[in-house]
Amino acid sequence: xxxxxxxxxxxxxxxxxxxxxxxxxxxxxxxxxxxxxxxxxxxxxxxxxxxxxxxxxxxxxxxxxxxxxxxxxxxxxxxxxxxxxxxxxxxxxxxxxxxxxxxxxxxxxxxxxxxxxxxxxxxxxxxxxxxxxxxxxxxxxxxxxxxxxxxxxxxxxxxxxxxxxxxxxxxxxxxxxxxxxxxxxxxxxxxxxxxxxxxxxxxxxxxxxxxxxxxxxxxxxxxxxxxxxxxxxxxxxxxxxxxxxxxxxxxxxxxxxxxxxxxxxxxxxxxxxxxxxxxxxxxxxxxxxxxxxxxxxxxxxxxxxxxxxxxxxxxxxxxxxxxxxxxxxxxxxxxxxxxxxxxxxxxxxxxxxxxxxxxxxxxxxxxxxxxxxxxxxxxxxxxxxxxxxxxxxxxxxxxxxxxxxxxxxxxxxxxxxxxxxxxxxxxxxxxx
Ligand code: GLA
Numbered sequence: 001x002x003x004x005x006x007x008x009x010x011x012x013x014x015x016x017x018x019x020x021x022x023x024x025x026x027x028x029x030x031x032x033x034x035x036x037x038x039x040x041x042x043x044x045x046x047x048x049x050x051x052x053x054x055x056x057x058x059x060x061x062x063x064x065x066x067x068x069x070x071x072x073x074x075x076x077x078x079x080x081x082x083x084x085x086x087x088x089x090x091x092x093x094x095x096x097x098x099x100x101x102x103x104x105x106x107x108x109x110x111x112x113x114x115x116x117x118x119x120x121x122x123x124x125x126x127x128x129x130x131x132x133x134x135x136x137x138x139x140x141x142x143x144x145x146x147x148x149x150x151x152x153x154x155x156x157x158x159x160x161x162x163x164x165x166x167x168x169x170x171x172x173x174x175x176x177x178x179x180x181x182x183x184x185x186x187x188x189x190x191x192x193x194x195x196x197x198x199x200x201x202x203x204x205x206x207x208x209x210x211x212x213x214x215x216x217x218x219x220x221x222x223x224x225x226x227x228x229x230x231x232x233x234x235x236x237x238x239x240x241x242x243x244x245x246x247x248x249x250x251x252x253x254x255x256x257x258x259x260x261x262x263x264x265x266x267x268x269x270x271x272x273x274x275x276x277x278x279x280x281x282x283x284x285x286x287x288x289x290x291x292x293x294x295x296x297x298x299x300x301x302x303x304x305x306x307x308x309x310x311x312x313x314x315x316x317x318x319x320x321x322x323x324x325x326x327x328x329x330x331x332x333x334x335x336x337x338x339x340x341x342x343x344x345x346x347x348x349x350x351x352x353x354x355x356x357x358x359x360x361x362x363x364x365x366x367x368x369x370x371x372x373x374x375x376x377x378x379x380x381x382x383x384x385x386x387x388x389x390x391x392x393x394x395x396x397x398x399x400x401x402x403x404x405x406x407x408x409x410x411x412x413x414x415x416x417x418x419x420x421x422x423x424x425x426x427x428x429x430x431x432x
Pocket of ligand 1: 037083131160192220
């Protein structure tokens with residue numbers, strides 16, 4: 001069945017991010033790795049559930065699989081601990097310590113192990129008095145905790161925002177950023193500052209970008225399509241505020257990839273992967289890599305999608321059109337290329353066709369462009385020009401992902417792109 005006809009004449013183009021990124025040389029491309037929270041949560045019962053509890057074994061096994069099963073090769077690098085790793089008490093010197101029963105070797109040994117596999121280790125703490133799970137918070141201990149993480153050779157800190165007076169959030173996140181910097185160790189800094197500030201006021205993304213390597217804006221992801229949809233809807237409705245803040249060194253974080261778990265159909269998994277690539281989101285999987293189906297694995301390791309996510313220019317994409325129960329999202333790529341995701345939001349019936357046609361004046365295909373379909377299957381759709389038309393078929397709650405490469409009559413002349421907001425609804429046009 002064919003759905004709407006759509007004249008593609010839009011593109012979210014923005015100048016490179018104006019604000020300076022946190023100057024630690026990290027996260028020049030969106031972070032890739034694995035993070036325990038969504039799949040393993042606060043399971044501390046190692047007696048009854050030794051394979052799935054939060055323990056050093058879990059991260060060692062994940063690291064082993066990441067190397068053996070091609071994850072590391074695909075770019076997934078950080079093995080990250082979330083909440084519930086510490087002991088409920090600090091040690092006699094006031095330092096955080098790992099739960100001795102679940103982490104008998106301690107975090108330093110675990111970091112050594114993860115490093116021996118050529119991977120990096122992430123840890124979790126909280127800007128306030130307690131973590132969200134009720135473990136010791138870092139308020140009053142920023143320098144001490146940053147030094148502890150550096151002494152353990154940790155490579156990433158996820159810093160949560162529970163149990164904190166919201167008016168002190170900014171100060172807290174900035175002070176921890178300084179404390180990490182002062183240790184002299186390169187520690188990627190993942191924040192939740194805007195998520196906890198939004199209920200009270202619009203966050204200052206310039207300050208956030210100068211402080212953090214990525215930042216959560218919205219609710220925790222769950223293993224469900226409704227959760228993924230709510231994250232996309234929030235992102236789209238705030239894109240003019242948040243997307244310009246993204247770029248090399250600092251990224252909006254729409255939370256973990258839940259691909260390979262229980263709640264998403266394969267089409268929905270493809271949608272999450274495609275849209276996280278378009279959003280230039282950190283790709284932090286939360287799943288069980290020891291037990292994952294081949295299709296999910298293939299999707300998470302898809303080199304073409306990862307390349308869109310990791311594009312060196314670091315533009316975050318935009319929702320540029322909503323039409324006939326389709327959403328079109330576009331991300332500007334290097335070499336004047338463009339990634340386009342077409343999400344079929346109609347959750348009844350079967351696959352629907354979507355017409356893609358270059359509008360007059362849409363110079364990426366004038367005189368010609370090359371179109372490649374990446375999802376749902378890899379397909380070269382060939383050379384197009386302003387008069388040709390492509391129909392792509394998209395399943396309900398699935399996404400077609402394409403790249404468009406201009407074929408310039410004079411390849412030495414770089415395109416001069418700029419964007420215009422020509423109407424109240426976003427409408428982007430490429431002009432030359
Ligand atoms: C918050 C965060 C989650 C996770 C939990 C842990 O909800 O947003 O990502 O870290 O805390 O308790």
